[in-house]
Amino acid sequence: xxxxxxxxxxxxxxxxxxxxxxxxxxxxxxxxxxxxxxxxxxxxxxxxxxxxxxxxxxxxxxxxxxxxxxx
Numbered sequence: 001x002x003x004x005x006x007x008x009x010x011x012x013x014x015x016x017x018x019x020x021x022x023x024x025x026x027x028x029x030x031x032x033x034x035x036x037x038x039x040x041x042x043x044x045x046x047x048x049x050x051x052x053x054x055x056x057x058x059x060x061x062x063x064x065x066x067x068x069x070x071x
Contacts, residue, residue, distance in 0.1 A: 045063060045066070
């Protein structure tokens with residue numbers, strides 16, 4: 001009865017590794033932008049711009065400053 005599993009034994013660890021990789025990447029995508037404060041700041045700027053709290057010039061100036069801070 002165990003002779004039938006001889007072919008599948010290398011596949012089982014690969015399935016576990018694939019599942020672990022899937023869940024780790026899924027978890028990392030769901031983590032908030034706290035790991036990147038610049039991305040969070042860009043999101044806040046986009047929300048304020050969408051609400052009309054700042055002009056086009058203000059928005060693009062602030063985004064360019066943030067993008068310059070990345071380097």
